Amino acid sequence: MNDIQKRMDELVEILEKANQEYYVFDNPSLTDQEYDKYLRELESLEEKYPEFVKSNSPTKRVGGEVIDKFKKIEHSIPMLSLADVFNEEEIEEFDARIKKAGFHPEYVCELKIDGLSVSLHYENGEFVTGATRGNGVVGEDISHNVKTIRSVPMKLNQPVSIEVRGEIYMPRASLAKLNMERESLGLPLLQNCRNAAAGSVRQLDSKIAAKRNLDTWIYHLPNPSEYGLKTQYESIEYMKSLGLKTNPANRLVKNIKEVMEFIHEYGEKRSSLPYDIDGVVIKVNDLEMQKSLGYTSKYPRWAIAYKFPAEEVLTKLTDIIFTVGRTGRITPNAVLEPVIVMGSTIARATLHNEDYVLEKGLKIGDTVSIRKAGDVIPEVVEVKLERRCGNEKDFVMIDSCPICGSKLEKKEGQVDHYCMNPDCPARHTETLVHFASREAMNIDGLGEAIIQDFFNLGFIKRIVDIYHLDDHKEEIIKLEGYGHKSVDHLLDAIENSKKNSLEKLLFGLGIPGIGDKTALALARNYKTLENLSRKTVDELTVQKDIGPILAQNIYDYFQDEKNQILIEELRDVGLNMEFLGEAIKESTLISGKRFVVTGTISFMGRDEIERIIENYGGQASSSVSKKTDVVIVGEKAGSKEVKARELGIPIWDEEKLYSVFKDLGEV
Numbered sequence: 001m002n003d004i005q006k007r008m009d010e011l012v013e014i015l016e017k018a019n020q021e022y023y024v025f026d027n028p029s030l031t032d033q034e035y036d037k038y039l040r041e042l043e044s045l046e047e048k049y050p051e052f053v054k055s056n057s058p059t060k061r062v063g064g065e066v067i068d069k070f071k072k073i074e075h076s077i078p079m080l081s082l083a084d085v086f087n088e089e090e091i092e093e094f095d096a097r098i099k100k101a102g103f104h105p106e107y108v109c110e111l112k113i114d115g116l117s118v119s120l121h122y123e124n125g126e127f128v129t130g131a132t133r134g135n136g137v138v139g140e141d142i143s144h145n146v147k148t149i150r151s152v153p154m155k156l157n158q159p160v161s162i163e164v165r166g167e168i169y170m171p172r173a174s175l176a177k178l179n180m181e182r183e184s185l186g187l188p189l190l191q192n193c194r195n196a197a198a199g200s201v202r203q204l205d206s207k208i209a210a211k212r213n214l215d216t217w218i219y220h221l222p223n224p225s226e227y228g229l230k231t232q233y234e235s236i237e238y239m240k241s242l243g244l245k246t247n248p249a250n251r252l253v254k255n256i257k258e259v260m261e262f263i264h265e266y267g268e269k270r271s272s273l274p275y276d277i278d279g280v281v282i283k284v285n286d287l288e289m290q291k292s293l294g295y296t297s298k299y300p301r302w303a304i305a306y307k308f309p310a311e312e313v314l315t316k317l318t319d320i321i322f323t324v325g326r327t328g329r330i331t332p333n334a335v336l337e338p339v340i341v342m343g344s345t346i347a348r349a350t351l352h353n354e355d356y357v358l359e360k361g362l363k364i365g366d367t368v369s370i371r372k373a374g375d376v377i378p379e380v381v382e383v384k385l386e387r388r389c390g391n392e393k394d395f396v397m398i399d400s401c402p403i404c405g406s407k408l409e410k411k412e413g414q415v416d417h418y419c420m421n422p423d424c425p426a427r428h429t430e431t432l433v434h435f436a437s438r439e440a441m442n443i444d445g446l447g448e449a450i451i452q453d454f455f456n457l458g459f460i461k462r463i464v465d466i467y468h469l470d471d472h473k474e475e476i477i478k479l480e481g482y483g484h485k486s487v488d489h490l491l492d493a494i495e496n497s498k499k500n501s502l503e504k505l506l507f508g509l510g511i512p513g514i515g516d517k518t519a520l521a522l523a524r525n526y527k528t529l530e531n532l533s534r535k536t537v538d539e540l541t542v543q544k545d546i547g548p549i550l551a552q553n554i555y556d557y558f559q560d561e562k563n564q565i566l567i568e569e570l571r572d573v574g575l576n577m578e579f580l581g582e583a584i585k586e587s588t589l590i591s592g593k594r595f596v597v598t599g600t601i602s603f604m605g606r607d608e609i610e611r612i613i614e615n616y617g618g619q620a621s622s623s624v625s626k627k628t629d630v631v632i633v634g635e636k637a638g639s640k641e642v643k644a645r646e647l648g649i650p651i652w653d654e655e656k657l658y659s660v661f662k663d664l665g666e667v
Contacts, residue, residue, distance in 0.1 A: 004045065005052045011042040012155075015058040019150050020157075020243045056127050056147070056154035068204070070140040073131040077222040079119060079165065080136055080298070082281065082305040086340075088260060091282065094304050095256040098284065101293065105284045108232045109251045109262040110219050112279035112305055114194045115169030116201055118142070118216065120152065120244075125159035127152070132201070145201045148210035156242040162227075164239055166218035170197040171275050174213035193276045215275070218244040224287055231285045252285060263306060270308065279307040312371040314384065315339040319364055320351065320395055322402045323456035324426035328419040330398070330408060332357055334368075334380055338478045341370050341378050347478035349378045353415045354397040361385075363392035401426075403456075429455050431510055435463050439516050440508030441497040445490040453479070463566060466494060467573040498573070501580035502529060505570075509563075512553045520614060521545065522554075524584060529567065529577035533558040545619070584617045589660055591617035596624050598641060599634030601654055603667065609657070612666050624649065632657050 130146030367387035540551035610620035
């Protein structure tokens, strides 16, 4: 070998090593200037001495090879696809099938790259061919384009003959740069990384592929046993040692629980990755176990591909209905053929107002795209005009309220229509909101906005309907913003509210004049709702702080036939109607006295202090007056302490309060 040929081989080795360090290991030892200097030297020598040019020279990375057509390459081992699964239940079923076969596997989790499958062949460590999957048995020879991908080594670190498989993809930054160039040239933009990568590797002119800045991840060795390997994870490490680019996110996990954790982790990280992924591939780690599990006619039994829910999907707009908000605002809503978007089944989506619908050009019967990014509420993105068949119906904005029939109004300069009827039933959900509130029945997840939605949809019209909400579970799950977990949480909260003590129910019923403290006093005194409901006005006024007006309100409530029916319905669905709290305890310092707590007490919160006071027959009040017996003063007490001193009301500081509560065994 003469000195020229020796130098050219040396330059090839230097440049290939630099490519591997930069593109595979992300740890370059050469500066860009040094790399360019060596590349220019090699190009100059190759131009002068073409007889010494290697077929796998790094200079080929810039493209230039043009082919007439793609040759066919038959895969010695078929490139099978994987069975897709779409939810955790299917992953658990996959694990259960393997365990039923008598195995207890570890798994390897790999990111499912959204690109184009490729098979790379090396002979004695030298790159020979690159091929697409094709039909799994025969693919297309794309070697001329693979050579332009700098993360694909033209020479391995060991002189082995091997086939490896992976994915060619386009990084997001490459697509952004490419589209900027295309926009400046007036060319149509490429829609996504996957299509851009697939189109790039199927170019006959490799110069085009070279400009696309493609990349690879290698993840599969079809015949690992021939290299003395025993696990999938060892195979990945072996391919990495050869200088092939493997994904650092690959993870060996012990069980299906850790598989789920990996999926959730990368579901959250997905948007921040510099490349597109559309799922997670789960493989049995042990190669002998893989062999025993075998294959179906289409797929390996030892691996599956979990697909992340689509971010944008197509469905049919079957109707547009109208709901009425608390302020009377009318909102058109899309009724959709149920479709899964980002893990949620969506059957409804807000269309905001008349102008929004008209701007989108929506017609009933249209095929529309629905998008949801992260936790954002789903939106109708656009109409697929090419899908129209002529049977679609035009959108017509209503002119009267769908609940009460009143004429709608649209104020000048505004986009929204309003029902102006102050007595419209849809605007009177306060009773339901109060019943479900934290201070009353404490039904977590059933706030004002949700009650408004459920009222408009006909799920909840009366208080008792809350306890029949499980009848609408499947319908609710299909609504925007709801999922299995949130609905289950809500139904659990509704069920748990049945166990509340009587005072919660009393307050929740909304009897005029009955606040939470009065409700507690009544519940303590009468023990059951039945006892309270039988009392006359005179009997009620005997109780402290129940005057004639309040007594009349209580009596009238229980005499009303509608309220009697409601109470029976609530009893039938299992609501507790007895006082479950503590009986009144005796304390000469507290019983029968009125207290005001002001400022911050370091050892206990105000709510807890007031609860203890009431448990001992005292009364907690919010304002200081001549009727106040004691003012409890903490840090930054303010004007209430000043007023107490002016009126000569006894004051307990924090030390005094602690001493009293300690003697009672409360601290």
